[in-house]
Amino acid sequence: MSNDTVLVLVVITALAFDFTNGFHDTGNAMATSIATGALGPRTAVAISGLLNFVGAFLSLTVAATIASGLVNTGVVTLTVVAAGLCGGIIWNLLTWLFGIPSSSSHALIGGVIGATIAAAGGSAVNWHGLVSKVIIPAVLSPVIAGLIAAIGTWSLYRITRSLTEGGRKHGFRIGQVGSACVVSLAHGTNDAQKTMGVITLALIANGTLAQGSNAPDWVIVCCALAIALGTYIGGWRLIRTLGKGLVEIESPQGMAAESASAAVILLSSTFGYSLSTTHVATGSIIGTGLGKKGADVRWNVAGRMATAWVFTLPSAAIVGAGAYGIAAGITGTFGVVVVLLILAALCGGIYWRSRQNTVDHKNVNAEWTSGVSPDSSVIAEPTSA
Amino acid sequence: MSWINLSALWKIIVYGLIAGAGLPALFAGGLYALSLGPNRARAATAGADGGDSDVLIGGSVAGMVLAAIAFLIVLAAIGWSVYEIYTLGHPAPAKK
Numbered sequence: 001m002s003n004d005t006v007l008v009l010v011v012i013t014a015l016a017f018d019f020t021n022g023f024h025d026t027g028n029a030m031a032t033s034i035a036t037g038a039l040g041p042r043t044a045v046a047i048s049g050l051l052n053f054v055g056a057f058l059s060l061t062v063a064a065t066i067a068s069g070l071v072n073t074g075v076v077t078l079t080v081v082a083a084g085l086c087g088g089i090i091w092n093l094l095t096w097l098f099g100i101p102s103s104s105s106h107a108l109i110g111g112v113i114g115a116t117i118a119a120a121g122g123s124a125v126n127w128h129g130l131v132s133k134v135i136i137p138a139v140l141s142p143v144i145a146g147l148i149a150a151i152g153t154w155s156l157y158r159i160t161r162s163l164t165e166g167g168r169k170h171g172f173r174i175g176q177v178g179s180a181c182v183v184s185l186a187h188g189t190n191d192a193q194k195t196m197g198v199i200t201l202a203l204i205a206n207g208t209l210a211q212g213s214n215a216p217d218w219v220i221v222c223c224a225l226a227i228a229l230g231t232y233i234g235g236w237r238l239i240r241t242l243g244k245g246l247v248e249i250e251s252p253q254g255m256a257a258e259s260a261s262a263a264v265i266l267l268s269s270t271f272g273y274s275l276s277t278t279h280v281a282t283g284s285i286i287g288t289g290l291g292k293k294g295a296d297v298r299w300n301v302a303g304r305m306a307t308a309w310v311f312t313l314p315s316a317a318i319v320g321a322g323a324y325g326i327a328a329g330i331t332g333t334f335g336v337v338v339v340l341l342i343l344a345a346l347c348g349g350i351y352w353r354s355r356q357n358t359v360d361h362k363n364v365n366a367e368w369t370s371g372v373s374p375d376s377s378v379i380a381e382p383t384s385a
Numbered sequence: 386m387s388w389i390n391l392s393a394l395w396k397i398i399v400y401g402l403i404a405g406a407g408l409p410a411l412f413a414g415g416l417y418a419l420s421l422g423p424n425r426a427r428a429a430t431a432g433a434d435g436g437d438s439d440v441l442i443g444g445s446v447a448g449m450v451l452a453a454i455a456f457l458i459v460l461a462a463i464g465w466s467v468y469e470i471y472t473l474g475h476p477a478p479a480k481k
Contacts, residue, residue: 059470132388140389144398145405152406159413163420171416175409182463189470255409263405264397266466270473271393 003206006078006336010202013085013340015226018195020092021104022052022230025191027239028101028261028281029183032254034364035243038173039180041234041361048184049232055188056224059269060196060215070129071112073201073211075120079327080112081202082336086343087111087320091312093350099237099245099359100305103276106312108194109134114317118324137273138309142283145264149284152256153291160252172251179258184231186265187277192227194274196220236359242281243364245301247289256291257284279309404466408459415455421448 029051030044039047088108095102109130116124160168196215199222203209209216215223243249249257261277261284268275282305289297326342327335422443442449 058467059473128388132390136389140394144401147398148401148405151402152409155406155410156413159410159417160420163416167420168416171419172413175412175416178463179409185467252413255412256406259409260401260405263401266470267397267400267404270470271390271397273393 003078003333006082006333007202007206007208009336009340010078010082010085011199011222013082013089013343014195014199014202015222017085017089017092017108017198018192018223018226019230019233020089020096021108021191021195022049022227023233023235024092024096024101024104024230024238025187025277026231026234027242028277029180029187029258031239031243031281032249032257032285033176033180034239035249036173036176036251036254038176038251038254041236041239041364044180045232045234045361047181048187049228051181051184052188052192052231053224053228055185055190056192056196056227057220058185058189060193060220070109070126070134071116072120072124072126073204075116075124076201076205077119078202078205079336080115080119080324081198081205082339083115083118083324083327084108084112084320085198086323086339087114087316087318089343090319090346091316093347095308095312096235096237097350097354099241100308101238101242101278101282102305102308102312103138103278104191105194105274105276106134106138106309107316108198110313110316111320112198113313114320114322115324117317118321119328133273135313137268137275138279141264141268141273141275142279142286145260145280145283146287146290148263149257149260149287150291152260153253153288156252156256157292169251172255176251176254176258179255179262182262183258183265183277183281186262186269187231188224188227190265190269190275190277192220192223195223195226199223234361236361236364237354240359240364241301241305242285245298246282246285247295247297249285249288250292253288253292253295257281257288260284260287404462408462411455412459415452415459418448418455419443419452421445 026045026048030039030048033039034041034044085108088104088111091102091107091110092104095107113125113130156172160171163171196219199219200209200213200215203216203219204211204213247253261281264280264284265275265277282302286297286302289295323339323343327339329335330338420443422445
């Protein structure tokens with residue numbers, strides 16, 4: 001009976017993670033469209049939310065990989081899953097607060113791995129799987145996406161060089177919206193599955209489902225809804241960093257970036273790599289800056305993001321391990337409840353802190369003013385220069 | 386135990402280039418074809434005067450047909466990819 005209580009709590013926490021995953025990644029699909037004015041901010045998040053919902057039903061191949069390929073599922077208990085989710089959610093919210101787009105997937109994987117190590121030691125982690133399926137793709141994917149986006153950008157400007165400036169802008173806005181929609185779909189497909197995988201893992205750990213089962217329908221629907229809602233709420237801070245902070249983007253560049261992202265994400269998930277959509281989108285946006293003469297990439301912003309990426313896995317792992325330590329120390333259902341209460345309190349605190357310098361659909365494209373967040377000074381400098 | 390799956394890597398790069406850079410280039414070609422025709426010369430002179438014309442349709446029938454073909458290919462490619470992913474993602478009867 002008490003196990004069922006924990007199971008319900010874990011499912012709710014997993015859906016909460018899915019929600020943060022949604023709003024953390026709205027920018028990956030829509031930041032460039034919002035920055036170039038191709039779509040109004042609110043329209044953009046509404047379309048993206050809807051397509052994330054649809055995308056979640058599209059494919060189920062990644063859902064299995066996330067759980068079974070990285071940790072020894074035999075040692076995974078509900079407490080481990082709950083602790084891992086804490087690591088993922090806290091890292092997602094902190095990076096959101098500071099306006100740093102970082103990988104939700106890595107946050108989740110890091111959290112689960114940290115909790116697993118705390119529960120059963122390092123031997124329970126499939127390190128080879130971690131390196132070959134997560135870390136190497138994480139390093140390569142932004143480079144590949146950037147290369148494709150750079151070539152795309154160069155050829156788009158080359159092919160349309162005889163068009164008038166306004167005609168080109170108008171035409172590519174349509175293309176940009178189309179390609180951004182495909183990225184939203186790809187995101188729903190790729191990322192919603194990760195939470196489906198975690199919930200399935202929890203159901204298996206609880207004995208509700210047999211080993212090796214697929215995600216049940218209600219799990220798919222709930223995950224689709226949570227990620228769509230999160231996307232619709234919109235991570236405006238991250239949209240700003242991606243759309244305004246990295247490169248000043250024109251609509252042909254936006255189209256090139258989104259197309260490259262969509263292609264790389266969809267191809268990779270077909271091969272079973274649960275890529276970080278954030279890494280891919282960032283690589284594409286930088287690539288599109290490199291592919292156009294005279295466009296400047298703000299490497300200091302990119303460097304900050306890359307630093308955050310390196311820390312994502314270990315930081316989320318430490319939080320996950322710490323959460324497991326607390327829950328296991330108190331033991332039983334009560335331990336999980338205490339950890340989740342701490343999580344809720346921290347989330348509330350971070351949200352309260354964010355209200356002191358709200359970024360929303362109204363000011364998402366505005367210049368940064370001083371003292372908004374630690375990032376603002378970094379981003380504001382080159383913008384005003 | 387290889388660390389990098391090279392065959393998947395080159396497929397991602399090649400297909401990625403075709404879909405991620407090739408399709409937008411085809412779209413750009415469509416825009417170019419669409420801009421051909423008498424309106425374009427006028428737009429160009431207007432542009433030279435400092436006006437920022439956003440004339441997109443040049444007025445040439447052949448250009449418009451070519452553009453329509455290019456846009457249709459792009460749409461068909463996207464539709465086909467999504468269909469492929471759907472079929473790949475739902476292998477045979479998963480349940481029952």
